Amino acid sequence: MDSISFFWSFFKMLAALAVVIALMIVGMYFMKKYFFHSLPDVNGSALINIISTRHLSPKNSIMLVEVLGHVILLGISNQQMSMLSTINDPDAMEKIRIARLKDGLSSAADPLLRYKSLFRSFGRLRKDS
Numbered sequence: 001m002d003s004i005s006f007f008w009s010f011f012k013m014l015a016a017l018a019v020v021i022a023l024m025i026v027g028m029y030f031m032k033k034y035f036f037h038s039l040p041d042v043n044g045s046a047l048i049n050i051i052s053t054r055h056l057s058p059k060n061s062i063m064l065v066e067v068l069g070h071v072i073l074l075g076i077s078n079q080q081m082s083m084l085s086t087i088n089d090p091d092a093m094e095k096i097r098i099a100r101l102k103d104g105l106s107s108a109a110d111p112l113l114r115y116k117s118l119f120r121s122f123g124r125l126r127k128d129s
Contacts, residue, residue: 062075071096
């Protein structure tokens with residue numbers, strides 16, 4: 001009788017340990033994905049600023065970077081990084097600057113803004129249905 005209760009106690013302990021480890025891994029994933037982003041430099045004192053990044057696949061992305069006032073579009077893959085284009089149009093530069101200031105001010109003022117908008121949109125979906 002003791003061997004059966006020992007087996008089930010051991011099994012419950014391993015299951016609880018597996019759940020705790022799984023929760024820790026999921027928590028680390030979300031922390032890394034949503035909280036450890038470098039915030040944009042609002043006052044523009046950095047020499048190199050990443051304006052935007054768009055992931056195309058797990059190992060390929062394009063990145064819009066500002067280096068000393070020049071805006072460069074980079075293609076990044078697992079093996080290399082290459083310059084795709086430079087942006088010299090004054091209208092496009094002004095749009096980028098305005099979008100960057102809006103994004104920088106909102107993320108610096110409230111780091112949980114993304115979650116607030118997600119919960120608001122979820123609440124709207126529930127009201128509509």
